[in-house]
Amino acid sequence: MSPSAPSRLRIKSADVLIAESGADLEGNGLRRSMGLFQLVCFGIGAIVGTGIFVGLSDTVAQAGPAVLVSFVLAAVTCVFTAFSFAELGGAVPVSGSSYSYAYATLGERTAFLVGWCLLLEYGISVSAVAVGWGQYLNELLGSVIGRQLPAALSNPPGAGGVVNVPAVVVMLLAALLLVRGIRESARATAAMAVLKLAVLVLFCVIGFSAFRAGHLSPLAPQSIAGITSGASVAFFSYIGFDAITTAGEEVRNPRRNIPVAIMVCIGVVTVLYCLVALAAVGALSADQVADRPAALSLIVNRVTHSTLGGGVIAFGAVVAIASVVLAVMYGQTRILMSMARDGLVPRIFERVSPRTSTPVANTWIVAAVFAVPAAVVPLDVVMNLTTIGTLAVMAVVNLSVLVLRRTRPDLPRRFRVPLFPAGPVLGIGFCAYLIYGTGLATWLQFAGFLLAGALVYALYGRRHSRLGQQAARQERQSPAGPARAAVSAGASAAAREG
Template sequence: MRPSAARRSPQARRAPLAARPGLRVKSPDALLAESGTDLDGNGLARSMGLFQVVCFGIGAIVGTGIFVGLSDTVAHAGPAVLISFILAALTCIFTAFSFAELGGAIPVSGSSYSYAYATLGERTAFLVGWCLLLEYGVSVSAVAVGWGQYLNELLGSLTGWQLPAALASPPGDGGIVNVPAVVVLLLAATLLVRGIRESARATAAMAVLKIAVLLLFCAIALSAFRDGNLTPFAPEGVAGITSGASVAFFSYIGFDAITTAGEEVKNPRRNIPLAIMICIGVVTVLYCLVALSAIGALSAGDVADKPAALSLIVNHVTHSAVGGGVIAFGAVVAIASVVLAVMYGQTRILMSMSRDGLIPRVFARISPRTATPVANTWIVAVVFAVPAAVVPLDVVMNLTTIGTLAIMAVVNVSVMVLRRTRPGLARRFRVPLFPVSPLLGIAFSLYLIYGTGRATWLEFAGFLVVGAVVYALYGRRHSRLRTAQEPMPDEGAQSSEEAHRSEPAPLS
């Protein structure tokens, strides 16, 4: 007998690979059993119906990406921006199928973090949660930066006065500190801690308003449509379309925020998949219509790299600042709703990670009075107000995009793994053309990651390394699943002794 065998219990020798540190998998049943409450028994309230969830999804998606980021996409792709938006939409559609299946099968607040925990193991789940800091936390900073641009446009059209550049833009964009970005984050946090019912009503009203404003923009811009503005259609060729799609993808970030509401939605197994499909369809049609209208009304060269581009186009077409003021008002409301919805998603993901012990317990505490994670919400608002105040928008957008694409690739892998490991799990929605659809989702995600550029790859690699270190130093040691699976020291010693006694005596 080898000496090491006596020191290992039979359970340890038979332990599956998934039970080892970093590869521990949390079953969907355990995720569902723990959902809806914090570690002290305080619970969330299921108060969102299908309409509220759809509006919440549109509220999370439509904002800075189209109102501010359109000009950046045009700078890369030219009039072929339309194809860039369609390419980005295809990536989202294939991945949306996977999110819809997983969101219906495991309706919890952790979204892609929880799906990775149930399929790929704890270490991967932690890194997904780490990347979600980019998709939700850092992107909310980017969204807040864009809010300041349109707020100044609105103030200029109404009063002729604007905030000084030093107080309305971050360093690198001609300013010192972006005060409006900080203000909108604090306002969103104030509304979120009041309760999910109030937040859902506000998000629904803002979603309806911004769709109306974008349709108004399309009507005005199409009245001045010129075919000549569409030529040359792709001045930078395929490379320009690809890089444009990577930028345009930022405009779609947020549809997966619907899955973070899994513990506060009525009939989540039905409403979450349905809401995801409705949101992707509405937003794709709307974005393509806006992009086509914008380039048709004003040449790509005049739109590229212009702040508040939609207001600029309307002012050009109407020869008045009034129309641009209306668009600016819609953008201010639209971007504020994105801040609200995305900050909501970030707090719910952190709450799930905290419940699992991977981050400090303060993020899981739910107020018994408002049924919201109050401390969690204020921490998120204050922490991400810093990059919103001092980091230029384009820097934040690139890193956010690659982090989100990486998460989408993981979600497509997760849906395939869960089909294999839990084929009998209840699913109200199933990915069509399985496994072709998730494989295409992975391929499109990797293709757009390629388009983000080498500098962004290196920044993201460094970000992942930091996340792995944080997991090793804190998450792995404090994991509640590790505590539940590993025997106490006395039990381990007893098992070793029993194993030693059960071994046959060596032959002399």
């Protein structure tokens, strides 16, 4: 069988994935330089940003004072999936994250579609995050110098502007830092993570000082439907915790540190988000918070009757959102690197600079491509599509845990999902529930996106797949025929790469 012939299920074993992670196909390995603290800060850096600083007002618009319930519901979904990511991240510590897990359990076609969806979670979401950065940059400039950037240069079309220049600038700055080296990027992310946590704690202190219980009534003006829709919007605030697993090849002791970092990040972020949401709707009514850009600065300004406090919050948001751009762009480049190793995307994405041990060309391509939607697409257009893509990926990760437990019970696991198999099954169920809350229009957009991905795989990925080419060579050389060739391809690839 040739790669262009009708393909059978192609699964790359976990052993092969781990063997390949030792060095890329050009002979230049990534450098293991991240410890547990840096990894936790990297995870917080990837999560805390636009979702809470900008998206909070959208969640309040859907759920009203019950925004706290929406955040808890979104957090529960993340917790179940975080358990699955923790197990898989420790068992298969490679850069490919959910793409690699799908390849090891569900086959190449599913893995490609997972990687395709990750373009939404990492690529498109970094564009959305960059859009939110411009809003708070204007708020900061207004507080410090009393002037803001012209709307035409700080907002995309459809939101009162022509091109969002700040969004492009922050993406290029993140790319510049990433190509310098992972050690420098990790240090910057750690510093920014500590700063933005401090700013959110300050917001909670100010918000609770003006807390009024009457602002929480009626609790759920749009009943369960509003809470569900709010949870789907709130879920955007948690996107990024799985970026921790994309650092699998650059973390010291990854089998231990990756699971620990995931659970610490989810715990810290969930508590912080719930406190911020409660402080926000307690300080001002839900109607005053809903659909307001830079909502946290607005609340602090109203409570303190000054623009100084809002300026501090805006500064924290500028730093926070910049760190998300940095961490999420990092995750996108590592996913593309893994896909390039497998031949499913062009080889330029796998090349690592021997000087900096970073994928330089990959990083600049990602920055250039996704700066375009950041410059011209309004934030609310991409949030729902990003959310549904991420939820679909998380459902696949939960399914991968179920499959890998059955097919590779011998694989070393430093962390195991509790309440197995109920935990992954509940994770799939919660993901499906939040997907339902995104609405029919988003379902149709996502279906079209998946169809486009299937077409790209059929026209490029399947034909250039290295695993498929290996199987074809084995089939031609092996008298035992296609069945034996398919089984032996993975073992042969492991020997070649190891």
